[in-house]
Amino acid sequence: MDATHQLAGSDVTIPAMGLGTWAWGDKSTWGMGGYDSELTMASIEEAWEASIDAGVTFFDTAEVYGNGESERIIGKLLANDVTRASKVTIASKFMPFPWKVEVKGALERSLRASLDRLGRESVELYQIHGPISFRSQAAQAEALARVVQAGLAKSVGVSNYSASETRDIAAQLERRGLKLASNQVEFSLLRRDPDSGGLLATCAELGVVVLAYSPLGQGRLTGKYNASNLPPGKRNFGRHPMEQIDKLVEELRRIGTKHGGKNPSQVALKWIIAKGVVPIPGAKNRRQADENAGALGWDLDEDDLKILDGAALLGPKSIQGRFWQHG
Numbered sequence: 474m475d476a477t478h479q480l481a482g483s484d485v486t487i488p489a490m491g492l493g494t495w496a497w498g499d500k501s502t503w504g505m506g507g508y509d510s511e512l513t514m515a516s517i518e519e520a521w522e523a524s525i526d527a528g529v530t531f532f533d534t535a536e537v538y539g540n541g542e543s544e545r546i547i548g549k550l551l552a553n554d555v556t557r558a559s560k561v562t563i564a565s566k567f568m569p570f571p572w573k574v575e576v577k578g579a580l581e582r583s584l585r586a587s588l589d590r591l592g593r594e595s596v597e598l599y600q601i602h603g604p605i606s607f608r609s610q611a612a613q614a615e616a617l618a619r620v621v622q623a624g625l626a627k628s629v630g631v632s633n634y635s636a637s638e639t640r641d642i643a644a645q646l647e648r649r650g651l652k653l654a655s656n657q658v659e660f661s662l663l664r665r666d667p668d669s670g671g672l673l674a675t676c677a678e679l680g681v682v683v684l685a686y687s688p689l690g691q692g693r694l695t696g697k698y699n700a701s702n703l704p705p706g707k708r709n710f711g712r713h714p715m716e717q718i719d720k721l722v723e724e725l726r727r728i729g730t731k732h733g734g735k736n737p738s739q740v741a742l743k744w745i746i747a748k749g750v751v752p753i754p755g756a757k758n759r760r761q762a763d764e765n766a767g768a769l770g771w772d773l774d775e776d777d778l779k780i781l782d783g784a785a786l787l788g789p790k791s792i793q794g795r796f797w798q799h800g
């Protein structure tokens with residue numbers, strides 16, 4: 474039940490579930506300071522407290538989230554709440570825009586700027602945000618090795634990498650005496666492709682932890698949206714006809730009821746945890762953080778897993794085409 478995961482090449486252990494902080498400080502997709510007037514520093518602080526108190530101590534951010542605002546907010550939380558800060562593991566990301574040709578220097582500069590915003594001397598995990606650099610995997614592995622050697626990152630990972638790209642960068646890191654710790658991909662009941670397409674198996678073989686982003690289909694699997702109440706903002710992940718998603722949510726409700734009143738979000742997250750993957754759902758407030766933490770501490774049975782495997786939607790094979798639509 475709810476196994477923790479060690480990040481390869483380090484002594485860092487992360488819990489079975491983390492928290493994604495893209496929404497913290499982001500205006501255009503998540504509406505802070507815009508369509509969502511309830512997403513405030515106070516609501517974020519409550520989400521932070523509730524998560525850590527429930528054992529969700531792993532936080533994912535990126536230099537591009539809110540143009541650094543997500544990291545700045547985490548920096549404030551870390552500084553103002555020293556007791557909880559001591560329990561926290563932070564992952565951030567380098568966006569390898571193709572114009573960052575001198576990737577070694579660019580990656581180190583980005584990480585130093587992230588650390589500045591976070592008010593930390595190092596992060597536990599530093600990830601390459603996507604396979605979009607014009608530079609070789611060797612050059613990017615070299616850049617990652619440099620920040621580990623400099624003590625700025627305890628472990629390194631990637632995001633949005635296919636199985637073959639994961640193998641390539643893992644081999645390049647290995648040549649430099651490093652391990653690839655993680656690959657962060659879109660994985661949910663609205664995109665089961667990483668499971669059926671073999672990416673999870675490849676990562677398991679390589680000892681790479683898979684982090685599941687948009688695990689709630691950007692809110693679509695929570696049960697609060699439906700065909701006549703679509704999610705606001707430009708949420709590009711987990712997109713399917715809402716009528717199709719409504720049926721899946723009904724199944725989640727049915728299974729949740731069987732397990733003593735678990736809600737659709739909790740069942741959707743538990744399905745991911747049961748696959749040995751670490752979901753990193755976003756939470757904007759205490760209620761969402763508490764609910765999501767309720768995915769921990771219980772199990773789905775074999776029948777539930779079979780039903781959910783059958784009901785899960787394949788989703789896109791690759792997200793390359795829409796990579797530029799988000800941070």
Ligand SMILES: NC(=O)c1ccc[n+]([C@@H]2O[C@H](COP(=O)([O-])OP(=O)(O)OC[C@H]3O[C@@H](n4cnc5c(N)ncnc54)[C@H](OP(=O)(O)O)[C@@H]3O)[C@@H](O)[C@H]2O)c1
Binds near residue numbers: 494509633686760
């Ligand atoms: N590496 C990448 O390329 C990449 C891409 C995307 C995301 N990510 C990471 O993954 C994290 C999570 O993904 P995501 O934020 O896109 O999607 P998500 O976790 O599937 O959905 C998060 C949103 O769902 C709603 N929500 C969450 N919990 C809820 C609950 N219990 N009840 C009702 N509504 C709830 C909230 O929005 P509303 O209240 O507004 O509905 C929340 O912002 C991000 O924060 C980021 O760290 C990485």
